Amino acid sequence: MNHKVILFLGFAVLLQQASAATDKVICYYASWAVTRPGNGKFVPEDIDPNLCTHVNYAFLGLNDDGSLQVLDEENDINQGGLKRVSALKEVNPDLKVLLSIGGAAADTGVFSTVASSPEKRDAMAKSAIEFFETYGFDGLDVDWEYPGGGDIETYVELLSALKTAFEPKGYLVTVAVNSIPGEVGGYDIAAMSKVLDVINVMTYDFHAGWGPTAENSPLYGGVNESSWTKENRNADAAIRYWLDGGADPQKVTIGIAFYGHTYILSNPSNNGLDAPTAGPGEPGEYTDNQGSLGYNEVCEFHPNGTVVFLEDMKVPYLYDDNFWIGYDNEESIGYKVRYAQEKNLAGVFIWSIETDDMHGFCGEKNGLLKSIYNKIKK
Numbered sequence: 001m002n003h004k005v006i007l008f009l010g011f012a013v014l015l016q017q018a019s020a021a022t023d024k025v026i027c028y029y030a031s032w033a034v035t036r037p038g039n040g041k042f043v044p045e046d047i048d049p050n051l052c053t054h055v056n057y058a059f060l061g062l063n064d065d066g067s068l069q070v071l072d073e074e075n076d077i078n079q080g081g082l083k084r085v086s087a088l089k090e091v092n093p094d095l096k097v098l099l100s101i102g103g104a105a106a107d108t109g110v111f112s113t114v115a116s117s118p119e120k121r122d123a124m125a126k127s128a129i130e131f132f133e134t135y136g137f138d139g140l141d142v143d144w145e146y147p148g149g150g151d152i153e154t155y156v157e158l159l160s161a162l163k164t165a166f167e168p169k170g171y172l173v174t175v176a177v178n179s180i181p182g183e184v185g186g187y188d189i190a191a192m193s194k195v196l197d198v199i200n201v202m203t204y205d206f207h208a209g210w211g212p213t214a215e216n217s218p219l220y221g222g223v224n225e226s227s228w229t230k231e232n233r234n235a236d237a238a239i240r241y242w243l244d245g246g247a248d249p250q251k252v253t254i255g256i257a258f259y260g261h262t263y264i265l266s267n268p269s270n271n272g273l274d275a276p277t278a279g280p281g282e283p284g285e286y287t288d289n290q291g292s293l294g295y296n297e298v299c300e301f302h303p304n305g306t307v308v309f310l311e312d313m314k315v316p317y318l319y320d321d322n323f324w325i326g327y328d329n330e331e332s333i334g335y336k337v338r339y340a341q342e343k344n345l346a347g348v349f350i351w352s353i354e355t356d357d358m359h360g361f362c363g364e365k366n367g368l369l370k371s372i373y374n375k376i377k378k
């Protein structure tokens with residue numbers, strides 16, 4: 001081999017490494033946070049556009065005919081929610097903003113109906129492009145929770161129809177997907193990976209609210225867990241499932257939760273993992289959801305709680321009298337970012353940035369997002 005060839009190969013390897021970076025920080029924004037009281041209120045201008053590479057505006061809905069549906073006319077349109085998020089690109093011109101459609105509360109039947117009709121798939125693509133052009137967005141994030149066994153092929157056809165329509169204009173198609181290997185039904189992973197720009201694997205909600213205390217988003221299985229739990233209910237198992245199934249690592253992101261699941265301890269002095277509970281915790285002052293709290297609420301309302309870090313699962317829990325939460329903090333997030341780098345993933349995504357510690361009760365303002373950004377940019 002002559003030197004020019006060796007030099008060329010050297011450059012090719014360098015280029016490949018440069019393009020195979022773990023550099024995406026995809027920030028979901030729960031747009032309804034504008035109506036939260038007091039310190040819980042979070043408006044589009046509270047997003048720091050220099051700490052995210054993508055902002056996903058949650059959520060829009062889907063109509064039966066395939067057209068996109070505005071779910072909160074007052075907030076999204078009249079108060080300018082959509083336009084104010086896309087205006088963040090004036091601050092950071094490299095930022096991409098996407099419309100996230102669906103979510104856990106959406107009717108999964110509508111997605112099934114639209115995916116199975118060629119006309120409705122095209123109508124969805126057309127409607128999405130109209131939204132991008134009107135509101136200044138760069139792509140669509142499909143959050144269908146979840147396609148079933150009968151949707152496997154039509155889901156890929158839907159994503160392909162979107163990609164084909166978007167590609168000439170450079171618009172992105174991304175998805176958020178189920179993370180529990182044993183419960184995944186409706187995915188042809190290899191085919192999805194060919195079509196998609198990003199696959200956000202929702203590596204959280206592995207345990208929630210009922211039964212004994214347990215972690216929301218363990219990175220690894222626990223030493224005392226059953227083998228089924230070890231293989232199904234942690235972020236590492238989920239990511240390996242998607243990679244082994246044929247997903248391009250450079251399209252996969254690991255999900256980072258800025259919230260945790262809460263429990264009421266039966267006995268405050270029995271406060272470890274797998275402790276008996278009297279059910280899910282009370283709704284938070286801001287997020288108002290039984291059985292979960294935002295990291296912001298943990299910081300503001302449990303400043304004196306005791307934090308215990310689980311070395312096997314690489315996540316903390318906190319207890320405060322009979323209150324218990326399995327959640328994420330800077331330390332556990334550091335492990336998840338490093339994991340994404342070791343697996344050569346596209347990056348991380350966050351559900352969701354408005355429950356970061358924006359007022360700095362735990363330390364630096366927006367400490368979680370800043371720590372992610374600093375580790376990714378290193």
Ligand SMILES: *[C@@H]1O[C@H](CO)[C@@H](O)[C@H](O)[C@H]1NC(C)=O
Pocket residue numbers: 223224273312
């Ligand atoms: C595993 O279970 C044993 C026995 O109950 C306990 O002593 C130990 O602390 C547990 N380890 C972890 C990491 O939870």
Ligand SMILES: *[C@@H]1O[C@H](CO)[C@@H](O)[C@H](O)[C@H]1NC(C)=O
Pocket residue numbers: 301302303304
């Ligand atoms: C936390 O501890 C500090 C110092 O002991 C105390 O002043 C404060 O009231 C405590 N906060 C709560 C919410 O219990």
